Amino acid sequence: MQNLTEFPGNATFHSSLSVIIKVCVVIPFFCVFLCCIAVMLHIFASHRHFLDTTRYILFSYMLINDTLQLLSSVLLFLFVMGRVKFALVYCVPLLFFSTATFQNTPLILATMSLERYVAILYPLQRPAAWRSDQIWIIILSLWLISCIFPIIHYSIGKRDPAVDILSTPVLCKSTLINSSPIQGLFQAAVSIIFFAVVAVVILFTYIRILLETRKLRQDKVSVTKAMHTVLLHGFQLLLSMLAFTHPITETLIVLHANWLPEDISFFNYFCFILIPRFLSPLIYGFRDQSLRVCIGKTFLCCSNKVKPSVRGKLQDNLLAS
Template sequence: MLINDTLQLLSSVLLFLFVMGQVKFAIVYCVPLLFISTATFQNTPLILATMSLERYVAIFYPLQRPAAWRSDRIWIIILSLWLISCIFPIIDYSIWKRDPSVDVLSTPVLCKSIVVNSSPIQTLFKAAVSVLFFAVVAVIILFTYVRILLETRKLRQDRVSVSKAMHTVLLHGFQLLLCMLAFTSPITETLIVLHANWLPQDVAFFNYFCFMLIPRFLSPLIYGFRDQTLRGYVGKTFLCCSNKVKPPNLSYS
């Protein structure tokens, strides 16, 4: 998740800076950045669903865990998630109808998603894929959370591990909500245009900062504060910084 979010932030920040700075370059250099940004964005809900299923399998089938869930073979699942998240951008770009007046190798353009997603078919395909991804992940997280919650009420022993698993799945649901904030940008753009006289650049920066950057920054912070060692270290650091420095007690004889 951290690697995926890091790639998402790097690619999206570069794209945002290029657009805000009106930097133009050929489509052949723009497509890789757009591809990484789209693939990592779609990979996030898949990772959340997989982590929830892993907690579910660990609670209900501790002795019958599939071989792919073992730590030495987890790369199989990671590779499968990346392949699934990369397939849909490839299909999207394959149905792209290129403008004859634009040379892919030499014509400078603003690197925006509309450059390679200009047809209505691509827009519909992208919306359908996004809705499908988040709907499937929401169902998986809700199913695993309800099952683990019911199992917590039944068990009298080992309630601590089951409770931790339930909190983990609930955390994944919260992360999914943070990811879905990216789809609210058209609504916020309309509201800002109607009620405030903001420049288009200001609206774009507000949406990007609130609905793309902040959710990606909150995700590692939430996971970090769940660790007792890190939480204790941060608490000690802030307590040390908050203590007032007392003046030395100087006594003169």
């Protein structure tokens, strides 16, 4: 059997077809995610009582953060698929934004677990920072923490003297910026610390709430719901940690399948970046009874608005005939 390199036209066709398939898979998936997030954010904006509750404010913040993270990662994906090149001055901010929002996710999960812990153990003596009108202080602190490490990460790297930051067009990939070994070690250390701390926080809050259920004789329903919520945050953390399993999946794929490197990268991106970010807010949102009722009413109102318009068009067609 002859090598495909002997047929450059055939190889180019297969490469173009592969790019088209990948884009056609990612874009509809991302559009569905945006529609679901838009519905949830519309509900939060339309119902004042959601914005007066700390838990829902943090959840809406998580929705916005995941949307920004997916938006930046999908843009980077499209640039790489289209072989679009531009200067580092535009590439680095996009990579920085994607990294910061990615690291912000576990911090939000830890904060939401701590919020449940404070609400259950200190319902009448809640600290001022955990109140709905002061929670923005914690949110700004999370953004500050998630932005500090990417700044350090990109500052310790060595720049190629042949690449001009303002004019040299490059393919915007993280491997281009993270070429230094010390950057790889720093990124691995930060990721381990981030997720280890969050795992300890979630485990601590779950155990404390579990012990509290044995003391309380009343209102055990709300405590049980809080336990389930903390468990859900642990599951969300597990989904987020799947992004760091790509070395294992790459090894397994190489051993059992003859995939191209770009196909392996796409598999890891779709399974361990897109899907966890898509499932995490949906599971949390549709699990909440109050939010689920509002989502049902929103879709019901949309269907009721569509039906009269369709009925009116049918009547106009009958009259015209």
